[in-house]
Amino acid sequence: VESVQHQQNKGAGGKPYIFDRVFPPNTTQEQVYDTCAKQIVKDVLDGYNGTIFAYGQTSSGKTHTMEGQLHNSQLKGIIPRIAQDIFDHIYSMDENLEFHIKVSYFEIYLDKIRDLLDVSKTNLAVHEDKNRVPFVKGCTERFVSSPEDVMDVIDEGKSNRHVAVTNMNEHSSRSHSIFLINIKQENVETEKKLSGKLYLVDLAGSEKVSKTGAEGSVLDEAKNINKSLSALGNVISALAEGTKTHVPYRDSKMTRILQDSLGGNCRTTIVICASPSVFNEAETKSTLMFGQRAKTIKNTVSVNMELTAEEWKKKYEKEKEKTRSLKIIIQRLENELKRWQKGKERRWRASTDNSEAAPIIDTSAPPPEPLSDSEKTQYEELINDLYQQLDDKDDEINQHSQLAENLKQQMVDQDELLASTRRDYEKIQEDLNRLQHENEAAKEEVKEVLQALEELAVNYDQKSHEVEERSKTNQQLTEELMQKTVTLAGVERDLSALQELSGHHKKRSAEILSLLLRDLNEIGSVIALNDHKMTEMTGGMEEEFTLARLFISKMKSEVKSLANRSKQLESTQADTMRKMQANEKELSSCQLLISQHQAKIKSLTDYMQNMEQKKRQLEESHDSLMEELAKLHAQEKMHEVSVLDKEKEHMNRIQDAEEMKKALEQQMESHREAHQKQLSRLRDEIEEKQRILDELKDVNQALQLEQKQLMSDYEKLKQEEQKKDERLQKLLAELDTDESGGSLAQKQKIIFLENNLEQLTKVHKQLVCDNADLRCELPKLEKRLRATAERVKILESALREAKESAMRDRKKYQQEVDRIKEVIRAKNQARMKHTAQIVEATTYSVIPPPLLLPDDQTLSCIAECLKYIMHIPYVLFVLDIITQWLLPRRATASEGASQAHDDTTSTNRSTITGASEKHTT
Structure with missing residues (x-):
């Protein structure tokens, strides 16, 4: 790659770094997309695989570059622009092409693959297909037919992605997200089939804990992020050296998924996001070194094409010719090997010794032992078994990790349960103390309740009398109900009579209508006969x-x-x-x-x-x-x-x-x-x-x-x-x-x-x-x-x-x-005896006038009327006082009137005795 001084060369700390393109901070999102991603979209539609991922430290702009503001036409990143550009290219292509587009969206969180379109899938496994290409097994795939469908999928997945707040970034990505677009196209006329995969990767940034201030779960996330990024750096280093036979793809789930993108059949674009701040100088140098090493990797790209029957036939013929020529070469080599083995062993050894001393021009290949077809099949089966065992081991590792997570979760749940039980115990102890106080208060309340129960027993007797009265009213209601049922039966009989009358009317109307229809039919038949006669009579006219x-x-x-x-x-x-x-x-x-x-x-x-x-x-x-x-x-x-x-x-x-x-x-x-x-x-x-x-x-x-x-x-x-x-x-x-x-x-x-x-x-x-x-x-x-x-x-x-x-x-x-009557009578009898004893001891000379006092009947009537009218509880007490005051006076007055003509002194004594008793009462 040629280096340009202004944009292609980037220096940090006096050391130059060479890249394909360097963007200043004022570069727009559209310029970045046109330079980095536009060509890959065309390649994917032509049947190649493609990968775009952003690498850099935390808060360096990776998510802004890949996603941006999804629904802003100026600030949207590479992923939404690719979604729009794919469909724009498809609309401009040949009409005979038929496309099937599937998308999937998942993240690698704590070295576990989590489906962002189905949050119930939390630990997915990585497998290999028949072409030994890794893929995520069980990941949700959705068919899309427009850019809007793709954006809906991105919005749904982004809402489920893990994000946290750190000292360096308010919306720090805590996982590596991978958005996979799988495009299959078929030409309806030629039956040519092409397929391409596009991996759009937003890596989580490497971070220093001293700068981000990560604690707790955020610290665990940072550890796993740095671990996976170091595994990615090891893979890049191994591929950049080119001398190592083993590349550690299996050290991380991310490198395992991106195995085809790193040194495989894929066109890969890496966007290096570097911070221009002096505060992040060390991280920026590390990022530039990563990009420098990654630029040296060369991928071998081929078209993913499904051959037709004729192409498979041609390929079969070519392979057949190759095997035929190889068989001839193998036969020749076997004959030469036999000829060598038939020679004298001493001369053979001497020749080998001489060959060590002096170089001899080799006109033929070294004599390897020929492998039979059965041995070849055994070796191939052994290799396949080993790969299958590796996949099984990966599955077992995933299962064990899931089991360990479940056990950890159970331990956390048990700790929470223990803490909750302690809190419950404290609450129960407090409740017990409170209940003891309430129990003491309740004992006093029980005494009051017992007194209330005694009062209720008295009220119960009163209510029982009321129940008897209600039962009588219920009997009256049942009698009324019987009368209503009798009247209802009469109404039903009247209704049946009316129904019979209506049926009679219906029959009569039906008969009248049938007669009318018959007469009309007869009229029609008569008209037809007349017409027939008219045709016979006027046949000549x-x-x-x-x-x-x-x-x-x-x-x-x-x-x-x-x-x-x-x-x-x-x-x-x-x-x-x-x-x-x-x-x-x-x-x-x-x-x-x-x-x-x-x-x-x-x-x-x-x-x-x-x-x-x-x-x-x-x-x-x-x-x-x-x-x-x-x-x-x-x-x-x-x-x-x-x-x-x-x-x-x-x-x-x-x-x-x-x-x-x-x-x-x-x-x-x-x-x-x-x-x-x-x-x-x-x-x-x-x-x-x-x-x-x-x-x-x-x-x-x-x-x-x-x-x-x-x-x-x-x-x-x-x-x-x-x-x-x-x-x-x-x-x-x-x-x-x-x-x-x-x-x-x-x-x-x-x-x-x-x-x-x-x-x-x-x-x-x-x-x-x-x-x-x-x-x-x-x-x-x-x-x-x-x-x-x-x-x-x-x-x-x-x-x-x-x-x-x-x-x-x-x-x-x-x-x-x-x-009241009984009480008054008893008191009167007692007072009459008492007054007779007092009369003998006292004498007075004044005769009072006779008093007109009411009798027992009038007093009872007064009491009953007042009770019936007023309905006041304390009237009974007042009436008792009135009756106790009036009845003795009436009794003494009557005795004085009867004895007035016999003995004046005794009469005066009786009246005064009554007055004194009135005072005492």
């Missing part, structure tokens, strides 16, 4: 015959049109009948729902009236009781005034009684306010229910009006159907009369029939429109019915709940009243 034929053809066409129209009418009539049946079913269901809703509304109105009457009665009783309570308060005030005037000794006790009375009055006022609020709430609820009932009545009236409208529409449809039947009968009668008439009468009747058919079609269209309107209105009616049904259900549930709550409250109040 040509003009009349032609007129008759024209008339007959017109009649036939008109009869066909009438038959078609009659068929259309039959189909439309069947559709209308089906629609009418559906409307009848919907009307019957609507009527049933309306009747059910009317019955429910009546029952609800009756129940509401009863409730209003009860409410009024309760209000009247409440008012009367309040009046009686007011009277009692007035009497109590009068009595207290008289007692204050006459008894100054008991002022303190009376003041306490007044304070107690004021408290009771305040409580009664609060009860009155609560009662008024509850009454207003009940009145609001009654007004709301009345409003809902009014709305239901309005909806019911609207449904009745819609039902009447549907019935009227149904009657109209029936009348129109009857009119249609009458018209059909008229048409049949007219057709019967037309059979005996002449041609003019038949024309008039046919015209009349056409008019009738037009009218029938108009009527049918009107019916279809009416039916569509009815279908549109039916969903609205169904929605309204559903809404009314839901409202009725809501009201029924509300009434049930009100009944149940009223029953429960009544039972509770009755039990409380009974209990």
Whole structure:
């Protein structure tokens, strides 16, 4: 290679290095591609193998040179430009050529081949084909048909490639990537086949750990990268010297794959990427030395051609001639060897000794031992076996490496598992301590829960009573369900009767239509007979015959049109009948729902009236009781005034009684306010229910009006159907009369029939429109019915709940009243005994006026009414106080009235005893 001073010579440290081309830093990507890679694309399409790879230290621009920015037209590198250029050349070549292009993309990461198009393939093996060319077994190959397909494959593979951040490069490649393009072409006319492979290699850069700052996994990656690059340097050195018999291709997976590119059948271009910085001087010198050595390697290139049958035949003849000539030479040499061996051994040895002393001109080849064909085949088989053993050993090595990796991964997993178990143990220990504290807290909570359970047991008894009431309601619902099933059976019977009636109507319409068709056929046959007679009668008159034929053809066409129209009418009539049946079913269901809703509304109105009457009665009783309570308060005030005037000794006790009375009055006022609020709430609820009932009545009236409208529409449809039947009968009668008439009468009747058919079609269209309107209105009616049904259900549930709550409250109040009565009676009996003993010891001279106090019945009524109206828990306590205060006074007052005329002193004693007991209570 000639050296040029400016660009081809590159000096570093005073030493010149000679290369084919040197690019300055401002060189564009297009210039690099045109110089380095464009010719290789043409060679690959001509059937040669090609390789382009970039070599250099890390962050020197290898990936930028090979890939660049893939989707930028100015900055894209060699690989995307080659993808575009290959298809540009293919489009400009002969039309008879057929191309098959396959691409594969893999990387060598940690000295393992990893498929970038299928990440599940992590450790692929290298094998040799029949021509002893290495290839990656099991690598994914994809067929491409455009540059876009190639770019999609590159994008997919690049996304799976290993990249890391170092101190020298933000996007440092941590693996050697190889993009392989396999092109096969065939000439359809000559059947000539060519194949070429193009290896596009982006090597990872050699790096110093002190500069890159690699640690951990990045350090392991750097070790493997430097190891594989040193193996590549050893191969280049061995090939550059040319004296070594062994080239260490098998030291690395990369050199094994690129064996054909380095010293084999391949056109190889190496791009040396050097850093111009003084900081990287040593690495730049090493890179330049690598390029200098690689430039001395010479590859022997041949076209990868698959021969045709004729070419194979010619080659066979040539080889046959060669073997024939070689056999003759071998025979001659064997004869010469025998002649030498037949001579005297002494002279033979002497001749050999003399040959050592003095050089003799050799006119023939040295006498080698001839090899037989069997020995040759044995040697070839032995060589093949040895190569096969080498491949097997490679597979075993790969398997062992995979096993070692799996074991390492398992060890890592076990370490992680151990660490996780330790963390879990610590968490469990913390949870255990926390649970112990929670357990202590839970013990206290258990005590509280036990108390709550006791309360729940009491509530359970109450709920059991409620369950019994619910069971009764369920029985009522089952009875209602039985009634509904009975009504459903009646509806099904009505439906079967309607279906029989519709079947009868269908049979009748089918008979009418069959009669009409038969009559039309008879009309056609009559017309044909008349035509035949006309031909016989007017056989001599040509003009009349032609007129008759024209008339007959017109009649036939008109009869066909009438038959078609009659068929259309039959189909439309069947559709209308089906629609009418559906409307009848919907009307019957609507009527049933309306009747059910009317019955429910009546029952609800009756129940509401009863409730209003009860409410009024309760209000009247409440008012009367309040009046009686007011009277009692007035009497109590009068009595207290008289007692204050006459008894100054008991002022303190009376003041306490007044304070107690004021408290009771305040409580009664609060009860009155609560009662008024509850009454207003009940009145609001009654007004709301009345409003809902009014709305239901309005909806019911609207449904009745819609039902009447549907019935009227149904009657109209029936009348129109009857009119249609009458018209059909008229048409049949007219057709019967037309059979005996002449041609003019038949024309008039046919015209009349056409008019009738037009009218029938108009009527049918009107019916279809009416039916569509009815279908549109039916969903609205169904929605309204559903809404009314839901409202009725809501009201029924509300009434049930009100009944149940009223029953429960009544039972509770009755039990409380009974209990209060028993307590009061027991206390009265005890107090009567006590007052009799006190009367003997005390004497007073003042006679109080008699008091009008309520009896037991009025007091129980007051208590029951107040409990029923107010629904306040503490009313029971207040009522107990009232009854305990009023009943003793009533008892003592009655005793004083009976004994007033007998003994005034004893009466005074009894009244004062009652007052003192009032104070104590």
